[in-house]
Amino acid sequence: VQLQAFGGGLVQAGGFLRLSCTASGITFSSYGMGWFRQAPGKEREFVSAISRYGGSSKLYADSVKGRFTISRDNAKNTVLLQMNSLKPEDTAVYYCAAGLQVLSALRQWQTYRHWGQGTLVTVSS
DSSP, X not given: OEEEEEOOEEXXXXXXXXXXXXXXXXXXXXXXXXXXXXXXXXXXXXXXXXXXXXXXXXXXXTTTTTTEEXXXXXXXXXXXXXXXXXOGGGOEEEEEXXXXXXXXXXXXXXXXXXXXXXXXXXXXX
């Protein structure tokens, strides 16, 4: 099983980035997918999650609601995180993850079975 996250980089405050995560070795559509982030010296925190199969249900952390959008493309085994209006406090390593639990459980990092390697997002002020 492999999850590969891409799309991180350096952007100015107010800018945007789109993260993508491609999975292999799993039946992608059967998994709920999530994004977490971890800033230096801080604990890993939930960012967003999308339900399995059609991805009709989504969850967002309050801190990103209205700015970030999660989506999935099962044909490409990919989950996307569109991040707009970025703020310096969004700076972190972003991780994608795959889990088999119901959506409500996907806020908890312990729920997830598989993790990607992380991609660094740096937002300058």
